[in-house]
Amino acid sequence: MARTKKKRPKNPTGEMTLVEHLQELRQRIIVSLVAVTVGTVIGFIWYQSAPPHIMSLGEIIRGPYCNLPSDLRADFTGEGECRLLATSPFEMFMLRLKVGALAGVVLASPVWLTEIWKFITPGLHKNERRYTLTFVTLAVVLFVAGALLAYFVLDKGLYVLMSMGSEVQVAALTGGEYYSFLIALIVIFGVSFEVPLVIVMLNLVGVLRYEHVKDKRRGIIVLIFIFAAVMTPGQDPFSMVALALSICVLVEAAFQFCRVHDRKRNEERPAWMDLDDEEASGPIEAPAPIGTAGRITAEPIEAPAPIRSAPARRPGGADTQRAPKQGFEGGADFGDVL
Template sequence: MSLVEHLQELRRRVVISMLALLAGTVVGFVWYQSAPAGLLPLGEIIRGPYCNLPADLRADFTGDGECRLLATTPFEMFMLRLKVGFLAGIVMSSPIWLTQIWAFITPGLHRNEKRYTFSFVTLAVTLFVLGAMLAYFVLDKGLYVLMSIGSEVQVAALTGHEYYSFMLSLIVIFGVSFELPLVIVMLNLAGLLRYEHVRDKRRMISVGLFIFAAFITPGQDPFSMIALGAAMSLLVELAFQFCRIRDKKKSAQRPAWMDTDDESASGPIAAPEPVQASPRPVHADYFRDVL
């Protein structure tokens, strides 16, 4: 394909991804307040960790005992609903835009590498959802610890903007961080990363993951840091074990002679021998015959 054709292909993939994202955002925006039978509204699900706090830890602005967050600006509730719908749209449309990304890359790959398309999309979506679920669990369990500290002198009166921003950023950070093992597996499948490269560095990598978790988590609280660091360390170790098994299997299928260097393959080189022990003079008649 020419450069113009590549750009046209990229534009087509981007348009399809944006349309899928727009459709998912509309569904998420409607789902925020209205849900089909058997499902809770998305707003109720996201507000769950805050509403699970004991009543004495939450401020009651209406006097009816209902769990409500505080809005301080006229457009805050609309923008929060739009933000939640957009995040839900990213998650729901992820199979489509991940497929478009992979479809744009695969023409430059070998035939056997194209077979990983379905597995790549499935694992990417699964890992993101698992990260989002862990973030929700961490917030559900950790929010009580954070809000109960100093409850004798203060009460939690969170605004919707503060609470939703904290929760959505936590979900995105956990979901994206959970894609790291998939990146490691892809590098190994592409031949850019082997297990022997990281075999002796796994402890250092684990420490680096905890340091990364300490800086990337929005609240910088130890609870979410430990949860993210431990989960990433476990998933990265599983990815390394995949690399180890695949490299071992690949080495078993590779003939031993292909790893032999040139000197070993040629064998010992004997000492040079003269072509003739003593020179023999050329008779003058030889030149006469040649001419």
């Protein structure tokens, strides 16, 4: 008799132990790695072979270098063709693998971004979990936008770098140097464009509020320009300014979202719920010293009235006590006593 598999009980609150968290993290990492691996295989094939009417990935990446004037790049074929230099036997294979891996990360971004969001959502409210599709879409769009900006920035920035000292030397770039430079620029721009989305996520979970950053814009802008100056691989002013200005615009848009979201949250949530225990209970007054309280005065208690018993009745119904008869001078009649 086959054993029936027990179903795991539903957990509506989303609470899990540490072991369950680690198991879920392992599962989501495996799914993400599988998606990236499939995307890498597609990118590896796309590097040299492409469908009709679509440029191969190698030609797309080589585009900024080939757009340089012929007098700024070395001619290794003798026919004026645009070719990069390879200095080791495995260099071309490794370059193709690196480019395929980058393409795999970009192509699989909807999958691993969804896994990241699902790992975070148990800590969010039910109405905030509805943003899964919006989060993934914005993350992919922002990364692709950053990569495209890096591609066009390289087209202009490479000309500035190669034209310096062109009267003395001619640039003969190897494939490893050029592709490493391009891949680093694309990754830096793509990841930097995700910063506004991280700000929005922190605001949704209640970690970051608009009041925390509204008076710190100048310092944030300075930090962004320092980050752009350090992270851009070419160290040219064109790519640095382009990256810094783009991040500033996106961060400001994220701050405006935080401002609107905080205002809406404050309208739906009473102000007293955001106070701590001491503020909510009000000011605590110091206790009065002992002996200052009002004294208790004792009032005299009146004696209770005597209880008078009811007169007993005879069997015949006559009372045992009668009114005194008039006869003797004392006013008392002893006839009943005898």
